Amino acid sequence: MDELFQALAQGLLIGSTYGLLALGMGLIYSVSGIVNFSHGDFVSLGMYLCFALFSALALDPYVSLAVTLPAMLIIGAVVCRYLIAPVAEAHSLMVVQLTLGISLALQNLILMVFGGQPHRVPSVVEAKLVMIGNVVMRMPHVVAFVASLALATALFIVLRSTDVGRAIRAVHQNARAAALMGIDVGRVKIGTFAVGIGLLAIAGALLAPGTPIMPSMGLRYTVITLLALVLGGMTNFLGIMVAGVIIGVSEAMGMIYLSDTLGMILPYAVFVLIVLFRPEGILGQSRG
């Protein structure tokens, strides 16, 4: 029984961060209809920025957010304004290839700058453990869980009850009508892209302590994000968070109960099953 609770707890903690990753992508998708295949490489960029600040100034990853968050917001805005927006206007189907190109370029830029060997970004809380009953949780995971939930809640509130959020939802529902109401659609798209990438700076800092980082890990994060995004129903933000947790829990269950390979496949198997039986996503409305 302890094993089960242990797996559930670990999956819940990690899964909430996956949810946060996918929330960034879902935000971008719902406003611009863009699926960013370089998402995971921006996660690794966030983590490598933490690593650089740690090696240079011995900053804790949580502290280095003060630098990495603005940096990633700016990078996100620049990438969207100068690379993605011009292509998305004219050739919407080419955006997939474009973001694949960005993924390959970014991953190998990181490889050239930092080298291929795994690095670690330690944090002061890294070794601390939290015990609830017999369930042991690592402190960085608890921090990540709390921060992810807080951020997701903040995002919901912003979307629901601020003018910025209303503008974003308006563009999501009908970009042309939103433009007629005086919303600068281009700016909203660039803004949400920047926020989506900025969220990755936070997710990167949350994931960094205790996780060895490698340039090649980006693709895996992209795939996990895509799993959560599709499971959650692409634009249903609550669904995306829940889907992230489902992926996290099935990953943890697989690690504990099954062999290595089967365990790693379990999240994908769960994903394929759910998508086949509920193609509209776990919380989506049935198409009838």
Place this chain on the structure above:
Amino acid sequence: MNPELFRTLRSPYLWIGLVAVALLPLALPNYYLHIATLTLVYIALASSWNIVGGIAGQLSLAHSLFVGTGGMLASALLLKMGVNMWAGMAIAAAVSAALGAAIAWLDFRFRLGHLTFALITLAFAEMAEIVVIGWEFLGGASGLFLPKDTGQFTQFQFGGVQGSFWIMLTLAVIAIGVNLVVLNAPLGYYLRSIRDNENAAQAIGVGLLGNKIKAMVISAVLTSIIGTAYARYLTFADPYLLASPVLTIEIVLFATVGGLGRAFGPALGALLLVPLGEVLRGKLGGVLPGLHYFIYGATVIAVIMLSPRGLLPVLQSWFTGKSAKPANSAPAKSH
């Protein structure tokens, strides 16, 4: 025979070029011949992918599944069960065909749409890599070493660098040839109509499921056979190369750089980028690992920004002095 296909086949430049390429092994030193062979591998792979990704407009990211099946399964059958590699190649191709048909069926059954199709095929590819690396029969993480190539044709051995070059050339020519035939056959017109507007295609009586399955199966079988030959050429079936989704991404980017949906487009992309990447890797790989991938990525970004239909139309307009006709081109936009 379709007149356009006939005109392409009758072009003297095509045959002169082909003969010149076929004579390369007599002139090139081994290192450059290796690069030329690799280029042919990627020309063949990108051209095979083009049938699904370019002509039919289905952005499949699952093609590493077929390369992996061709390379790893045929090698495993030879080493673990003593199956002749020609038979192994055929078995792997049949398995790839079945996998491809299943993916096409899923796409049709659940009307996935372009983006979801790309996402789900990427998830399949990632899953396949985990399976290959975790399954001892397919070599696991350490891969499979094939016996030394002694040039016995009946054992799927082609005698080192030169023989492999000719095999790869044959496969590349077949892949491009299949593209030409498909483009000029009814299937090609059906696939392009599906690519440009699925609902309209269905409304005028183009069957979605059958045509999508045909495209995917043709592409999967070609890709799988190339995968087997590639593993044989490397004498080492490396799961981190053959079954990795990165391989698919490379292929997609080559095809995009050259020009999607055209018979010679993907070949052009691979022809330009692979030698560049390999030479750079040879010269600077020790100092700057990943530089060639960075350049592939940067090139595709630049090409999409500047000439989204790829480089082939640009080249054509240089040679003919007028802009290329858009009949075979990729869709300019779709909303």
